[in-house]
Amino acid sequence: MTDKVINFMGARKIAAAFSIALILISIGSLIGKGLNFGLDFTGGTLVEVVYDEAQPLSSIRQTLADAGYADAVVVFFGSDTDVLVRLPQGMSPELGETILGVLTDAAGVGVELRRIEFVGPQVGEELREQGGLAILLALIVVLIYISMRFQFKFAAGAVIALVHDVIIVLGAFSLFSIDFDLTVLAALLAVIGYSLNDTIVVSDRIRENFRKLRKIPSIDVLNVSLTETLGRTLVTSLTTLLVLLALFFVGGEMIRSFAEALIIGIVVGTYSSMYVAANFMLAMGISQEDLIIPEKEGEPIDDLP
Template sequence: MSRINRSIDFMAKRKIAGYISAILVVLSLVSLAVNQLKLGLDFTGGTLVEVSFQQAPELNDLRKELEIAGFDDVTVQNFGSDRDVLVRLGQGFSPTVGDSVLSAIKQNASYNVELKRAEFVGAQVGEELRDQGGLGMLLALGLVMAYVAFRFQLKFSVAAVSALAHDVIIMLGLFSVLQLDFDLTVLAAVLAVIGYSLNDTIVVADRIRENFRRLRTGTPTDIVNVSLNQTLGRTLITSLTTLLVLLALFFFGGELIHNFAVALLVGVVVGTYSSIYVAANVLLALKVDRDDLIVPEKEGLEEDDRP
């Protein structure tokens, strides 16, 4: 008979964790309803101006020059090479906006600058991107629920989707509270976090299922605790190595992927937490037990007739 060993009693604090998660989710939803998301140009529309420099410019200085010249909501990033720069403006398009940007840059540039293109990204395109992105996220959650229900059991499916919804809502809530630009790169980060969090949750769920079938003693809470302790090392190593990469992107990746890195940093931390406390918490709330995971026994073969 297998013995139950517990190093960390995670589930002893599951009610406190549940309250914390509920408060964060409610606050996030309130912020999304009141402040909403600060949508980037990908969704709201705006003007794109591409300029080419004779030598690589300093992007921070370039951004300050444009802000001093009176351009609002300016985003400056390299495009293709360190000498090609894409300037995104929140204002509407006019035939002279490209020349105005070029003129503002040339005032302080000591080298040649060439205007390559100036175009407008319409709000209609932004609305389509927003709607398609939202549908893509809902479709991803639906497919996840169907897969986990088929692979494990319905209770595991509800737990996994609850953890994913928890992660996404808190991520969006943080962007709403801080009023960070939400663009296509951040939407890609949200979808990436769904995959990351799901992978971690599946590993934990697989060990819980295995231990329910293998261990003959202990309550469901004990089984969940054992499973979480057995997968803790893998979870921490995966999270820490991922965070190291994301911290490098956050500090050295530049403005283009800054919010992308922020979203992933928050998503990895919240996703790791939800794999331990949200998914397991929901499983216990749904009263998962051994009967849910018993493998159906095949009927024995009939004995051969004796002569």
């Protein structure tokens, strides 16, 4: 057993208040602002052009606004000469050449049309529905799996932790108006997998300690279990974050939203695996009786020193 036990559950009320506050802020932002859906979900046209010389984005936006494309979204795409233009208008055979002509005339330098892509609104609506169903199905499968492997109170705690993580990641994207596209949806599913892995490791240790430490309160069993898994949890999270930070800073615009979603998810998931799931299990009255194996005669029983 760990020599020094950290009293994680001593701060459970503060942690619960913190989580509730984050969830309320996230839900409020989702209701008030909504998500800034990318073209994958809303439909529209994406045009990528490359300039011979770097141009200020403000100048490009003004040029497009003067040409009747005031709602165009203009961002750099990997370098200060590679520009991505997102338009809510449907694609026509002439649209790419029209945009190219407008930008070339205003810039006075060479501009190359690299690609033009179109997503119809019907496809975007289907992607939203299927993405939501994918997340819901993942949570249901998690509930069934952990109920079979551990016990229902463990499963309920794990699912609450996963819902907590997903809502906060969505809330952060809504609050800061970060583009929500298919890469972010993939990141959300990855966050569910990562957070679930952490929660299962902690749950496995809790189950093991409930069977070993039969004469101590449930809150102490949770503290021992969280302390024993703390090192593994932090090392895994930090090494994963290093990779994600590299993707965020040097991976380019295409996967930046993906990296942002995972960075937020890893931080929140690490916190929830230590506090939200265990806190909820304690609130449901988890005890030795839920998991204990009948004691054999002569079997040694561990206890806190």
